[in-house]
Every structure is written in C-alpha cells, then in structure tokens.
Amino acid sequence: MEGKADVYPFAAIVGQDLMRKGLLLNLVNRKLGGILIRGEKGTAKSTAVRALADLMPELSVVNLPVHATEDRVVGTLDIEHAIREGEKKFEPGLLAKAHGHILYVDEINLLDDAIVDALLDAAAMGVNTVEREGVSYSHPSRFILIGTMNPEEGELRPQLLDRFALSVEVNGERDVESRMEVIRRRLAFEADPAEFRRRYESQQQELRERIERARQLIEQIKPSEELLKWTAAVGIRLKVDGHRSDIMLMKTAMAMAAFQGRTQIVADDMVEAAMMVMPHRMRKRPFEEGAYDHETIRELLGDLLSEVTHAS
Numbered sequence: 514m515e516g517k518a519d520v521y522p523f524a525a526i527v528g529q530d531l532m533r534k535g536l537l538l539n540l541v542n543r544k545l546g547g548i549l550i551r552g553e554k555g556t557a558k559s560t561a562v563r564a565l566a567d568l569m570p571e572l573s574v575v576n577l578p579v580h581a582t583e584d585r586v587v588g589t590l591d592i593e594h595a596i597r598e599g600e601k602k603f604e605p606g607l608l609a610k611a612h613g614h615i616l617y618v619d620e621i622n623l624l625d626d627a628i629v630d631a632l633l634d635a636a637a638m639g640v641n642t643v644e645r646e647g648v649s650y651s652h653p654s655r656f657i658l659i660g661t662m663n664p665e666e667g668e669l670r671p672q673l674l675d676r677f678a679l680s681v682e683v684n685g686e687r688d689v690e691s692r693m694e695v696i697r698r699r700l701a702f703e704a705d706p707a708e709f710r711r712r713y714e715s716q717q718q719e720l721r722e723r724i725e726r727a728r729q730l731i732e733q734i735k736p737s738e739e740l741l742k743w744t745a746a747v748g749i750r751l752k753v754d755g756h757r758s759d760i761m762l763m764k765t766a767m768a769m770a771a772f773q774g775r776t777q778i779v780a781d782d783m784v785e786a787a788m789m790v791m792p793h794r795m796r797k798r799p800f801e802e803g804a805y806d807h808e809t810i811r812e813l814l815g816d817l818l819s820e821v822t823h824a825s
C-alpha cells in the first residue's frame with residue numbers, strides 16, 4: 514500500500530473516457546467483475562488504477578507482480594506447525610491482502626498458469642482455499658480485479674478473459690492539443706504534487722459524490738422484461754459463448770444508468786455497456802483490429818437498438 518498524497522488525481526487524466534468509465538463502474542458496483550485494460554505502453558493504465566483507489570479512502574491497490582510465486586499469491590500453510598501443535602498456521606498471501614480492495618495485475622497475460630487458476634477460483638468463489646497434505650485453509654477473498662496488458666506481448670487465456678466483466682482498449686491520444694495537455698499536467702503534478710492535487714480536489718469530490726449517489730440508485734434499478742429480452746437477443750446476435758456476457762451486460766447497463774444519475778436504463782447505457790462487455794467475448798471478431806467504437810457496436814446491434822428505446 515502506498516501513501517496517497519503522491520498519487521496523480523483521477524480527475525486529471527486526459528481523455529481515455531472508456532477506461533475511466535469502466536473503472537468507475539467497478540466502484541458503483543464493486544461486485545461487477547473487474548476490468549481488463551488492453552493497450553500500448555504509457556497510456557495512463559497504471560496511473561488510472563492508482564488514481565481510482567485514491568478516490569475512495571477505504572480502497573487500496575494490492576499489486577500482484579507478474580513473477581510472484583504461487584505461495585506469495587495464495588499464502589502458505591505451515592504443515593509442520595499443524596502436526597506439532599495441532600492447529601493450523603496460515604501465512605496470508607496477496608489474495609488475503611486484496612480482500613475488500615483492488616487487486617491489480619500488470620501484464621496479466623504473462624502470468625503463470627498456476628497463479629491464473631488461483632485467481633480464477635478466488636474471483637469466482639470470493640474465497641481462497643489453500644490445501645497442503647490433506648490440510649486446508651480458506652479465507653474470504655473478494656476484490657476488484659484490474660488487469661492490464663499489452664496484446665503485442667501475447668493474448669490472455671479465454672477462461673480468464675471471460676471472467677472480466679469489462680474490457681477496454683486504450684491508445685495514445687492522437688491529437689496535438691490532448692498530448693500537450695498530458696505533458697502540461699504531468700509536469701505540473703511532478704513540480705508540486707500537493708498543489709496539483711488541491712487544484713483537482715473539487716472535481717475529485719464531485720466524482721466521489723457521484724459514485725456514492727450511483728451506489729444508492731443502482732439498488733432501485735429493476736430491469737424490465739423487455740430489457741432482459743433485448744439483452745438476450747444481443748448475446749445471440751453477437752455470437753458470444755455462454756451466458757456470462759448477458760448477465761454482465763445487464764449489470765453493467767444498470768451501473769451505467771446509476772452513474773448517469775438515473776434509475777431508468779436507456780439505449781445509450783446498453784450501447785456503452787455492450788462496448789465494454791461484448792468485444793472480448795465475441796467468437797468472431799468483426800474487425801482485425803480491436804477498434805470497437807460506439808458506431809461499430811451500434812451497427813452490429815442495428816435494429817435491436819430501436820427496440821430498447823421502447824423497452825426502457
């Protein structure tokens with residue numbers, strides 16, 4: 514865990530709207546299912562993850578280094594102690610430390626298979642179980658899983674890919690003005706972090722309040738039968754495997770509506786949710802490059818979208 518006084522403020526991130534929104538939705542519903550951020554180096558991925566935790570005083574970021582050993586991740590059971598003393602002695606690992614916080618895995622595509630399995634189990638069950646020589650120990654392990662990766666260095670196993678509620682692609686800004694702003698803000702932050710943070714404090718506070726309000730609103734959202742039908746139709750149309758994507762699409766749209774201050778889900782919530790939930794699950798990617806913008810998804814969903822306008 515790090516001191517938060519030297520963290521770049523979330524509100525000061527330039528652009529990267531989809532990544533920012535995807536991260537924030539995981540605060541609106543902490544059980545949403547995490548986010549995978551794919552993209553080139555130096556595009557504020559790790560900056561944004563740290564900034565996200567900084568928004569919420571009770572949240573910390575626990576880093577899972579790509580070369581961590583299995584013991585360090587899941588924890589260790591001292592069998593000798595168990596035999597000698599007749600009681601279990603457990604040395605907690607990162608999955609214990611991450612309980613109630615953010616578990617951040619940079620270069621998640623390069624993780625060892627054994628660690629991936631442990632992560633999958635904990636993410637699915639909310640529990641981490643360590644077994645050694647017939648002795649087992651379990652503890653709760655619920656966390657917001659955030660993975661980052663550069664697809665040029667290899668893809669992620671489909672099982673792990675499917676566990677992430679959301680996936681977004683980030684690219685460097687392409688226009689001069691935005692790039693200038695990135696430089697300006699970074700220099701200002703490095704010159705005087707405390708002053709820079711003060712400058713953004715009111716925007717940060719607004720974000721916090723918006724998230725808190727959304728957490729209350731989401732409780733009141735009940736998707737209509739028509740929206741369920743629409744969501745199911747999207748799953749079929751986009752040829753996704755299984756049902757996880759349908760469920761995540763609905764949950765994401767609910768979080769999106771709440772984040773917009775509504776208890777009513779509208780067509781735009783569905784499109785934005787689909788942009789983050791569907792691309793990494795589509796068996797046949799319609800594009801070679803992963804550029805799924807609003808228009809692409811809109812096109813794919815085509816006539817279905819006019820239905821949602823009536824359904825909500």
Ligand SMILES: Nc1ncnc2c1ncn2[C@@H]1O[C@H](COP(=O)(O)OP(=O)(O)OP(=O)(O)O)[C@@H](O)[C@H]1O
Pocket residue numbers: 521525526527528529553554555556557558559560561695698699
């Ligand atoms: N959109 C942005 N807004 C503000 N700062 C940015 C933005 N994009 C990049 N930066 C700055 O660029 C630097 C690199 O960002 P960061 O370390 O978060 O990249 P990363 O995507 O995690 O890269 P890597 O994959 O190499 O770790 C940081 O100083 C960060 O503040």
